[in-house]
Amino acid sequence: MTNSLSPRRRGGFSLIELMVSVVVGMLALLFATRLITNAEINRNASLGGSDAMQNGMLALFSMQNDAAQAGWGLNDTLVAGCDTVFTDASGYTLAPAPRNGAVITPMSAVIIEDGGANPDRITFYTGTSPAAVGSVKSSLAYAGGSVLKIATRAPYGFNQGDVIVVAPEPAGATKCALAQVASIPPFPNDDGIDFSAGSAYRFNTAGGLGANFGAGQARVYNLGPGSRLAFHSWSVNNGILLLRATDLAGASQQPVSVIDNVVSIKAQYGFDTRVLPGYDPAPDKDGMQVGQWSSTMINADGDADTGGAGDFQRIAAVRIAVVARSKSAEKPDSHGNCSATTVQPQVFTSVAPAGVAAVPVTVNVAVAGDPIDWKCYRYRVFETIVSLRNAEWRP
Structure with missing residues (x-):
C-alpha cells in the first residue's frame, strides 16, 4: 500500500495554519x-x-x-x-439648637x-406615659431641694421611676427641667413629688431641678417610666x-x-x-x-x-x-x-x-x-x- 498524502501534507501544519489557529483561539x-x-x-x-x-x-x-x-x-x-435642664448619669445629652445666636437644648x-x-x-x-399630656400644677415656690409641692394630693398616674418635665407657667418665665420620680410622700404629706438623687434614678442630681419656679407657676408632665x-x-x-x-x-x-x-x-x-x-x-x-x-x-x-x-x-x-x-x-x-x-x-x-x-x-x-x-x-x-x-x- 502506498501513502496517498503528498510529502507536504505528511509534514503536519504549516506555519500559516498554526498562526491562524492561534489567532482564532x-x-x-x-x-x-x-x-x-x-x-x-x-x-x-x-x-x-x-x-x-x-x-x-x-x-x-x-x-x-x-x-x-x-x-x-x-x-x-x-x-x-x-429650653430644658437635663442630666443623665448614663451620659445622654440633649441635642443643641440655635435661638437668636445662642445655643439651647429644647424639648421638641x-x-x-x-x-x-x-x-x-x-x-x-x-x-411613653399613657396619660400623654396629663399634668399637675405646683402650689408653693420652688428654689431648690428634692421636693416640688403640687396643688393636688397623690397625682394620678405618677409612679416611682417615671420621668417628669417641670415647665414654667406662663411659658418662657424660666427653663424647663427634667427629672425622675423617686417617691411620692405618703398621706398626709402626699402633696409633693420627690426627685431625690440615687443610683436608681439616673435623671436626678443632688442639686435638684436646676431651675426655679414661683408659687403656682409650674406645671408637671409625666413622660412615663425612665427605662422606656x-x-x-x-x-x-x-x-x-x-x-x-x-x-x-x-x-x-x-x-x-x-x-x-x-x-x-x-x-x-x-x-x-x-x-x-x-x-x-x-x-x-x-x-x-x-x-x-x-x-x-x-x-x-x-x-x-x-x-x-x-x-x-x-x-x-x-x-x-x-x-x-x-x-x-x-x-x-x-x-x-x-x-x-x-x-x-x-x-x-x-x-x-x-x-x-x-x-x-x-x-x-x-x-x-x-x-x-x-x-x-x-x-x-x-x-x-x-x-x-x-x-x-x-x-
Whole structure:
C-alpha cells in the first residue's frame, strides 16, 4: 500500500495554519474573558444595588418609626420648644439648637443639626406615659431641694421611676427641667413629688431641678417610666449609621452601630407658616399644613425670635432622606478612573406637598478615610415625609 498524502501534507501544519489557529483561539479566549468580565460586573452591580436597597430601606424604616411617635407627651405649648435642664448619669445629652445666636437644648418632637453637604444629626424625643399630656400644677415656690409641692394630693398616674418635665407657667418665665420620680410622700404629706438623687434614678442630681419656679407657676408632665424614655439621636460616621438612645443599654453616652454602608442621612423641618387669626398655633379645622421646608430653624411664627418655642410648635412634618451605597466598589478602568457614579446625589428634589417649593440638597457621599474613590460605588437614595401627628394633637 502506498501513502496517498503528498510529502507536504505528511509534514503536519504549516506555519500559516498554526498562526491562524492561534489567532482564532486567542479571539475565542478574549470573547470568553469578556463575557465572564461583563457577567461579573453585572453581578457586582446587582448585588451592590441589593445591598444598598436593603440597608437604605432598613435605615429609613427605623427613623420613620421614631418620627411617627415623636412628640408624645411633649406637645403641650408649655413644653414644646422649652429650653430644658437635663442630666443623665448614663451620659445622654440633649441635642443643641440655635435661638437668636445662642445655643439651647429644647424639648421638641424633632431637632435637626444641619451638616450642610455632610450628614445631619437627627434627634427624636418621645414619652411613653399613657396619660400623654396629663399634668399637675405646683402650689408653693420652688428654689431648690428634692421636693416640688403640687396643688393636688397623690397625682394620678405618677409612679416611682417615671420621668417628669417641670415647665414654667406662663411659658418662657424660666427653663424647663427634667427629672425622675423617686417617691411620692405618703398621706398626709402626699402633696409633693420627690426627685431625690440615687443610683436608681439616673435623671436626678443632688442639686435638684436646676431651675426655679414661683408659687403656682409650674406645671408637671409625666413622660412615663425612665427605662422606656425614647430619646433617640441618629447620625452617620465613616459610612455607618449610629444611634444614641436613652432606652438602649450601652448607647446613652456613645452611639452604637446600627447599619453599615449608609453614607449620609439628611432631614428638613416642614413649617406651618400660615398667618391665621388667633393662631397659637392650635390647629384650626384644616389641621397643620407644611408651607416651607428648611434644614435649619426659621422664624415661622413671625415673632421676635428665630428658633423660639413658637417656631418649634409650628413644625408640622419632617422630611427624611437616607443615602446608602453598594457594599463592593467597582474596579476602575485602565486609566484608574471609576464611573459607577459620576455626580454627587441630590435629595429633597421633589415638590411635596403640592405647591410647596422643594429645597434640594447635594449630598457629599465620600467617606473619610476610605482609600477608594467615591465614584467607584453605586448609591441609592430613599426619602419619606412623616407628619408629626402629636404636634397636631396638641391640647
